[in-house]
Amino acid sequence: MAETAYWEAIRRAHDEEMANDPMVIAMGEDIGVAGGTYKATLGLYDKYGPERVIDTPISENSYTGIGIGASMVGMRPIIEIMSINFALLALDTLINAAAKIRYMSGGRVQCPIVMRTPGGTAHQLAAQHSARLARMFMSTSGLRVVTPRGPLDAYGMLKSAVRCNDPVIIIEHEQMYNLKEDIPEEEFFRPLEGAEIVREGTDITLIGYNYSVHLCLEAARRLEADGIDAEVIDLRALKPLDRETIRKSVEKTHRVLVAEEDEAPVGVGSEIIATVNEECFYALDAQPVRIHAADVPVPYNARLEKAAIPSADDVYEGALKVMGRI
Amino acid sequence: MNDADKKRLLREMIFYRRFEDRTFEAYMERKIGGFLHLYSGQEAVATGVLEKARLGRGTDNDYVITGYRDHIHAIKTGAPPREVMAELFGKETGSSRGRGGSMHIFDPSVNFMGGYALVGQPFPLAAGLALGCKHRGTDQIAICFLGDGANNQGTFHETMNMAKVWNLPVLFVCENNQYAIGTRIERTTAVVDQYKRVCAYDMEASQHDGMDIDIVMEAAEKAIDFVRSGKGPYFIEFMTYRFRGHSMSDSKGYRTKEEEAEWEKRDPIKIYSRRLIEAGIVTPEDIKAMEREIDDEIENDIVKFAEESPEPRVEDLDKYVLDDNPDPRWIGPLQQ
Ligand SMILES: Cc1ncc(C[n+]2csc(CCOP(=O)(O)OP(=O)(O)O)c2C)c(N)n1
Ligand SMILES: [Mg+2]
Numbered sequence: 074m075a076e077t078a079y080w081e082a083i084r085r086a087h088d089e090e091m092a093n094d095p096m097v098i099a100m101g102e103d104i105g106v107a108g109g110t111y112k113a114t115l116g117l118y119d120k121y122g123p124e125r126v127i128d129t130p131i132s133e134n135s136y137t138g139i140g141i142g143a144s145m146v147g148m149r150p151i152i153e154i155m156s157i158n159f160a161l162l163a164l165d166t167l168i169n170a171a172a173k174i175r176y177m178s179g180g181r182v183q184c185p186i187v188m189r190t191p192g193g194t195a196h197q198l199a200a201q202h203s204a205r206l207a208r209m210f211m212s213t214s215g216l217r218v219v220t221p222r223g224p225l226d227a228y229g230m231l232k233s234a235v236r237c238n239d240p241v242i243i244i245e246h247e248q249m250y251n252l253k254e255d256i257p258e259e260e261f262f263r264p265l266e267g268a269e270i271v272r273e274g275t276d277i278t279l280i281g282y283n284y285s286v287h288l289c290l291e292a293a294r295r296l297e298a299d300g301i302d303a304e305v306i307d308l309r310a311l312k313p314l315d316r317e318t319i320r321k322s323v324e325k326t327h328r329v330l331v332a333e334e335d336e337a338p339v340g341v342g343s344e345i346i347a348t349v350n351e352e353c354f355y356a357l358d359a360q361p362v363r364i365h366a367a368d369v370p371v372p373y374n375a376r377l378e379k380a381a382i383p384s385a386d387d388v389y390e391g392a393l394k395v396m397g398r399i
Numbered sequence: 400m401n402d403a404d405k406k407r408l409l410r411e412m413i414f415y416r417r418f419e420d421r422t423f424e425a426y427m428e429r430k431i432g433g434f435l436h437l438y439s440g441q442e443a444v445a446t447g448v449l450e451k452a453r454l455g456r457g458t459d460n461d462y463v464i465t466g467y468r469d470h471i472h473a474i475k476t477g478a479p480p481r482e483v484m485a486e487l488f489g490k491e492t493g494s495s496r497g498r499g500g501s502m503h504i505f506d507p508s509v510n511f512m513g514g515y516a517l518v519g520q521p522f523p524l525a526a527g528l529a530l531g532c533k534h535r536g537t538d539q540i541a542i543c544f545l546g547d548g549a550n551n552q553g554t555f556h557e558t559m560n561m562a563k564v565w566n567l568p569v570l571f572v573c574e575n576n577q578y579a580i581g582t583r584i585e586r587t588t589a590v591v592d593q594y595k596r597v598c599a600y601d602m603e604a605s606q607h608d609g610m611d612i613d614i615v616m617e618a619a620e621k622a623i624d625f626v627r628s629g630k631g632p633y634f635i636e637f638m639t640y641r642f643r644g645h646s647m648s649d650s651k652g653y654r655t656k657e658e659e660a661e662w663e664k665r666d667p668i669k670i671y672s673r674r675l676i677e678a679g680i681v682t683p684e685d686i687k688a689m690e691r692e693i694d695d696e697i698e699n700d701i702v703k704f705a706e707e708s709p710e711p712r713v714e715d716l717d718k719y720v721l722d723d724n725p726d727p728r729w730i731g732p733l734q735q
Contacts, residue, residue: 129561136561138558142531143527146527146531165520175720178499178505179494215720233729315733
């Protein structure tokens with residue numbers, strides 16, 4: 074085991090996959106000579122050269138498209154988008170092309186690209202750098218969407234994503250790059266499907282993904298002091314969604330809360346609660362609650378920002394509400 | 400090029416015209432749905448350029464990609480016309496198994512990497528195909544056919560820049576038919592000569608008559624040699640005209656009858672027929688016979704195949720969304 078930061082885990086996965094397969098390349102702004110905004114490719118330019126660690130111009134839609142075209146002829150590009158806000162520029166090639174080419178071609182052409190991008194709020198970056206957007210990708214047929222909550226998945230899921238034959242979006246988080254965890258030193262893979270029960274409990278199910286798993290875990294610790302035993306699920310993959318794990322947990326606890334960092338309308342929480350309704354409505358003993366951001370562009374002012382974005386406090390209070398304690 | 404090849408090229412162009420005419424009829428009979436964009440009038444461009452490319456079922460062929468006006472590019476690249484017609488009829492035997500339709504013909508068995516509806520989207524995809532060729536160290540190239548209107552997309556500028564910076568083996572073929580649906584080029588485009596636009600990226604470029612297949616072939620051969628030899632991307636523009644509407648729902652009210660008549664005089668099939676007749680390579684009777692033979696093939700082989708082919712099964716609706724046989728090591732599910 075080695076203590077590894079989230080960014081180091083991503084860097085290690087790049088390194089190993091590039092060493093393993095010459096068809097793996099990395100592309101993105103500032104990822105080569107500069108080593109990457111989040112250091113995800115630090116040192117790899119020197120190791121693999123400019124043809125495999127490609128510094129792109131600020132042309133998100135077209136460099137994503139170039140990655141897609143290359144993937145159609147056997148390459149395995151890992152495309153970094155500096156911030157999920159800028160991924161909006163690449164939606165045409167990503168959604169209109171990568172997500173649809175396998176289907177439109179009757180299964181004859183595939184686009185095994187990986188797009189990595191941080192989606193989440195940091196501190197006071199204001200509206201144009203604080204988008205989350207997981208819900209948008211989650212609702213797109215033909216994509217896989219994964220949300221590693223820590224170094225273990227950041228490493229293991231990136232490695233799986235490179236080898237998988239579908240387009241995979243990996244949503245990282247600005248506030249998690251320095252998060253540390255012990256991970257095995259020998260190579261391993263983490264699957265792109267399947268939610269994970271990260272804390273077992275019997276009284277209520279708290280569901281999160283990406284950063285919001287940490288809010289759920291923090292809330293669970295505080296609920297324990299109140300004598301409430303919360304189960305915490307990390308969805309891990311938003312698409313395809315693991316409906317089974319959600320159902321089994323809710324059938325056990327009879328109570329559910331979903332925490333997302335995004336705004337609520339048509340969000341991850343809506344989808345999870347709809348899933349609960351479809352899978353196990355009669356198992357519910359209380360109305361489900363979703364914790365989410367305020368439906369506003371994220372403000373700059375720190376106090377306003379704090380009010381807009383859900384915290385562990387919000388999850389804790391939401392859980393008490395589900396439990397009928399407040 | 401010998402006489403037999405010249406005769407073959409003429410036959411190909413006549414075939415393409417008749418093929419498109421027949422799809423028009425099938426559309427009227429409601430055998431074909433959706434949007435249908437025909438290539439009639441522009442045949443010399445795809446036929447001439449691709450005649451000089453390396454095509455077929457080998458392992459080192461060039462890649463071809465284009466927009467939604469794609470039937471003929473697909474066929475010339477090597478997609479069986481039966482499968483293209485079956486695709487238009489929405490059949491399981493179609494090039495894209497009935498999932499794509501007219502605008503999305505794919506045949507990776509001959510490196511035809513698709514038709515795309517999003518105007519300008521094939522630019523970066525083509526550069527990506529070229530990046531793949533370069534990475535593997537082969538001398539394959541990617542050839543991207545698009546219209547004049549596509550050059551007003553951001554992807555045009557972004558891709559020209561990257562293709563040049565990275566010295567990619569890609570040939571951009573601009574089929575300038577002077578209209579983007581119903582809007583004439585001058586009304587939307589500051590620089591009307593499209594080949595001039597890429598000088599901003601210091602890219603090799605040239606402009607030629609796209610109605611005369613001999614001129615097209617000569618220009619394309621030079622451009623393809625340039626790209627294949629590793630000198631980088633090339634942008635080639637052909638002046639042409641589509642004889643039919645943009646798609647089936649087009650009134651053509653935006654063009655004058657005089658303009659259409661002028662261009663019809665420059666019909667690429669008429670120009671080439673005349674040239675071959677004058678050279679004594681074919682006779683008018685040969686051409687008549689060719690047409691009869693082609694019509695017979697289209698009706699009794701190609702359309703028959705499309706008509707008689709089965710439709711996709713509804714049970715297969717969600718096939719091909721993601722890899723249908725994924726490796727559990729990467730996909731899971733997670734063992735708790
Ligand atoms: C991004 C995008 N915007 C608009 C359209 C609608 N549209 C389809 S074809 C077309 C005109 C394209 O003209 P051109 O590139 O000259 O090709 P041509 O049809 O003349 O072959 C337009 C506007 C589209 N398909 N994609
Ligand atoms: Mg046009």
